Amino acid sequence: MKKCKFLFFVLFLSFQVLAQQGGMWLPHLLKGDRETEMKNLGLKLTAEQIYSLNQSSLKDAVPQFDGGCTAEVISNQGLILTNHHCGFDAIQNHSSVAHDYLRDGFWAYSLKEELPNPDMVVTFVVRIEDVTSSVLAGTENITNETEKQKKIQQNLSELTKNLPKESWQENLIKPFYDGNQYIRFVTETFKDIRLVGAPPSAIGKFGSDTDNWVWPRHTGDFSLFRIYADKNNRPAAYAAENIPYTPKHFFPISIKGIRENDFTMVMGYPGRTQEYLPSYAVEQIMNTLNPAKIDVRDAALKIQNSFMRKDQAIKIQYASKNSSIANYWKKWIGETKGLKKSNALAAKEAFEKELTEKINKAGKQGEYGNLLGDFKTYYTEIRDYALARDLFTEVVLRNTELLQTGYKLVQLEQLYQNKGEQAFTERKNVLYKGIDAFYKDYHAPLDKAVFEQLIALYAQRLPKAFIPSVLENVDAASLTNEIYSSSALTNLEGFRKLLEGDTATILANMRQDKGYQLVKSITETYLKLVAPKWEEWNAKIAATQRKYMKAIVELSPKSARIFPDANSTLRVTFGKVKGYKPSDGVYYEPFTTLEGVMEKYIPGDYEFDVPEKLIQLYNAKDFGPYANKQGKMPVAFIATNHTTGGNSGSPALDAEGNLIGCNFDRVWEGTMSDIYYSPEICRNIMVDARYILFVIDKFANAQNIIKELKIITPQTKNKKSKK
CATH class of the missing domain: 2.40.10.120 (Thrombin, subunit H)
Incomplete structure (x- = not known):
């Protein structure tokens, strides 16, 4: 019996030690627990x-x-x-x-x-202080979420500009607990x-x-x-x-x-954690979003590695890019594996059940009772849009270099349409001068091989409702050969030549380029069919997450490790x-x-x-x-x-x-x-x-x-x- 009691005591102490680990704590709030x-x-x-x-x-x-x-x-x-x-x-x-x-x-x-x-x-933190009341001032009676966020942004802008600091310092104000708290950091940047x-x-x-x-x-x-x-x-x-x-x-x-x-x-x-995501979000990450992103990067990495192993110059050119791509590719694989091994989904569901009991016990059903039901609806609705967004980001913005440069030109044309010729000219000049660094580390044959793999994957994995007409029943090999044999985006001289002349000439030349046409078609489809609905559902999720976080903090004991x-x-x-x-x-x-x-x-x-x-x-x-x-x-x-x-x-x-x-x-x-x-x-x-x-x-x-x-x-x- 004494041995059993001793063993229980040891196990209890071990559990207590484990419980005292984990968490990312603000250094000015360490005193106490x-x-x-x-x-x-x-x-x-x-x-x-x-x-x-x-x-x-x-x-x-x-x-x-x-x-x-x-x-x-x-x-x-x-x-x-x-x-x-x-x-x-x-x-x-x-x-x-x-x-x-x-x-x-x-x-x-x-x-x-x-x-x-x-x-x-490099940036040092000089001091830290809570400015929540100042940031949320004037928002108490605003019920419209858009208007409330607009007021918060106004407050943030004024506080960042006007809170006292030395001339060589900066004010940085960041949201915490999904916008339920705001902390000011006074910093010095060398x-x-x-x-x-x-x-x-x-x-x-x-x-x-x-x-x-x-x-x-x-x-x-x-x-x-x-x-x-x-x-x-x-x-x-x-x-x-x-x-x-x-x-x-x-x-x-x-x-x-x-x-x-x-x-x-x-x-x-x-950088970023999401420790308080609901179970519906975790399930979507594990089974939909991570697998798609892993597949894209897996294909890109295999091609990059094959080129880098054969040529020292290419190895130097792509060393940093390859490392960056590989880093989160492998992280997502391990993350999914770890979530399953630790039974994280069940743990999230158990936490949600316990929180529901606390809500009911506190008589807060009117304020917090619909949170989990809303999460279920919103994550169901956003699933396809979230998948399409991740695929667009991974294929167009991160892992296919011709599409990356083409996207910069799409943004340039959008700037002309939205803000006029002066804004267009300023951005064009920056692009013209600054694109050297990109092409210094660019190898067209490598990018061509990546493009062929990823454009096929994009057309295959994208929800059918969002496939651009140019990619319907696409022959990836044929499309790749057509673009890389004719597009000016495959070299520095060609890219710069697209940006020479007056505005009308530049726009006309861009629109005739095969690579640009493809990027524009993909981007316009994304911006029309995916982005608005993703933003709509994501705004609802963000508002619900903020209220969910408020409920967690409010209904947890002071000793809780939140x-x-x-x-x-x-x-x-x-x-x-x-x-x-x-x-x-x-x-x-x-x-x-x-x-x-x-x-x-x-x-x-x-x-x-x-x-x-x-x-x-x-x-x-x-x-x-x-x-x-x-x-x-x-x-x-x-x-x-x-x-x-x-x-x-x-x-x-x-x-x-x-x-x-x-x-x-x-x-x-x-x-x-x-x-x-x-x-x-x-x-x-x-x-x-x-x-x-x-x-x-x-x-x-x-x-x-x-x-x-x-x-x-x-x-x-x-x-x-x-x-």
């Missing part, structure tokens, strides 16, 4: 040390990187660490066949060698960001698409940049006289080692280093080492080649102070932190706020955490800080970088930086 949860898991810091207005805190070392990733400041000279795949575009743009930094890596051994990156930015270091892709992208979203993982996914500021340490455009930025805080890097069940915390800018969905704002998530069991009879340890890299090594392979110097260091066991206690070189580890896209590059921190890794991925089976988080199988993947330092120190011999870091060793007494 969240701080208690974090301390129960092992945190040694206070909430004030994570977010503070009056003194330096962890938030001051975590900027958003270039609008879509996260970075962390790791020195008092503005050095920042992010992922290799976050810096990939910059590394590619600096590369050529003669100087292939993707293949060979890049290291600046002095400040003078660091490479500027036009248009790259615009002089220079490339400092990047390992070769054989390290930074090791495993490439095969290992993407997969554990065990052996990828050194990191790169280094530096923030430059003016003489007053404020944001400034690139200038030779700019100096390295002095941060309010930077992260010491710990090489003490990591053990299973250690506390971990990740800070960053997660965190706001991700929306590219600064968040904190926390958990433990932990292995997991993806399927019956399989268990994965939470750590990988350089041994695994060598086990996967395939000489000359596109994904699994290994640099000769790394092989030499491995054979000599020349790991410096970065080896673990078993004498092996750590590479990556996993934990239960709740992350998503946008958390790429996020700092992984220990209980004392030291950097122990750089977040870069999630396990395949756990990618459904955007919709349904399960601490049993959801794991984020991080490059171990020791591997990062090993590559910088032993592989690149970049001692200039090592010297400016604060490294915490087992013998170091950790004193918090006051920088």
